[in-house]
Amino acid sequence: MSEALFAVVGHPNKGKSSIVATLTEDDSIAISGQSGTTTRCRYFPMSVDSQVLYTLVDTPGFQRARKALRWLNEHNNSLIERRATVAGFLDTYRDTGEYPDECELLQPILNGAGIIYVVDGSVPFGNEYEAEMDILRWTGQPSLALINSQGDGAYEQQWRDVLGQYFQVVRSFNAMSAEFDKRIDLLSTFALLDDRWRHSLELAVDRLKGERQARNQRAATIITTMLIEMVTHVEEQDIGAKIESKTLEPILELQYKNFQRRREEKGRRNIEKIFDYRQLVREESAHTLELADLFSMRDWYLWGLNKAQLTLVAAGASAAAGAVLDAVTLGASLGAAALASSILGGGAAWFYSDKLASVRIKQVLPLGGRTIAFGPSRHRNFPYVILGRALRHLKVLKQRTHAQRQVLSLTESEEAQDLQLEEHWYQSLEQEEKSALDKLMTKLSTGKDILNAQQGIVKLLEPLIAAMDESPKQ
DSSP states (O other), X not given: OOOEEEEEEESTTSSHXXXXXXXXXXXXXXXXXXTTSOOSOEEEEEEETTEEEEEEEEOOOOSSHHHHHXXXXXXXXXXXXXXXXXXXXXXXXXXXXXXXXXXXXXXXXXXXXXXXXXXXXXXXXXXXXHHHHHHHHHHTOOEEEEEOOSSOOTTHHHHHHHHTTTOSEEEEOOTTTOOHHHHHHHHHHHTTXXXXXXXXXXXXXXXXXXXXXXXXXXXXXXXXXXXXHHHHOOEEEEEOTTSOHHXXXXXXXXHHHHHHHHHHHHHHHHHHHHTTOOSOOBOGGGOTTOSSOTTOGGGHHHHSOOHHHHHHHHHTOHHHHHHHHTTOOGGGHHHHHHHHHHHHGGGHHHHHOSOOOOEEEEEETTTTEEEEEEOOOOOTTHHHHHHHHHHHHHHHHHTSOTTOOSOBOOOXXXXXXXXXXXXXXXXXXXXXXXXXXXXXXXXXXXXXXXXHHHHHHHHHHHHHHHGGGSOOOO
16 A cells, blocks of 8 residues: 655645645644745654554745746657656756755655645736646646635636646635535545555545544543533532631632633643644633633523523423423513423522522531532533533634634624524534433533433534534535
């Protein structure tokens, strides 16, 4: 089996390094808006379980293509000798410094690498590109062209008409937004370029799909473990018989909230590591991916359940009461509250309150001491809020590729607009799944049968997380 090797080549500053970073899932690759960032070839293997599946070569951009092509034409007598003429060009100028970029990028191709030629579909075709494509064709290597639009892609069709004359396959591929299934489709296309690489790349596709499934399963487990630890957490402190508990309550509440913030942050970092985001920066001081702090009750209905959905949970009859309450929306909160009150009596207030947890004083016998405790939270929306925020973070992460370098942060207005445009995570569940989740969340909120709840939530989350890998339907 021949290991697949591809040289990513093209004009300077057209997204070659971005392509490499995305397809190798390596966010350490230097990417810059300035041309000339890549000056030497760098080899980036894509590995799963220490087995190299394919290797991409990030190359410098062409600098003097037309002059180099002129030299090739002057020193060539026939089509049969074209590849040898390119080799002669490298022998002549490799150590002279006259064509450093052309010599550097052509070497891996003459060593057997397939060609991935990258252009920007947001800029028009120019004659300078023709010389580059001619030189690449002279090497005789299997080739593919990618239109990596860094803007509006206004000239994609023009590029398709030109590239189709030079390359076996032409594809549009945005390195900044390509979902997982699009990356897999591209690898499958690479396998068609040369039979020597077919087995290697088909194996790569299978292994990457398997690894993605395993990552999704691990993400479901990490999120569920975080959820349980946050919902069941208690802050306790021993107090003497004479200490006034009121003085300790705000201290315990602060410690409780700090634990929750740290635990959520730990969960997010663990998720990012699973998907190989090692260099990612989040703007924590701006409450990344949050409209406000975790404990802003104002935004709980955005992340968790709205009042109508909470009413169903309160009634314990999501499936039976669903048709009745479909008309009860967040805007009709009085109707939801009234219905909840008729079902639960005074207990409905707890569902819509801003009270996260309560303080308890426990007598410790036989010594006569006391313990003050804050938590666990019995607010029925709290587990949904934690889960909604975790799924939102994961979805944003999955929509990001390893070529992106901006800080992972959304402003309040952007986040609100984004969430309003897309389906709420809870609404994406089937009614049977909602009912199952509601029962499991009830167990968490009441502290009953936690192990069973953990297993059930993981099972429900796995398909929800896997669906995030699919490209939006047009």
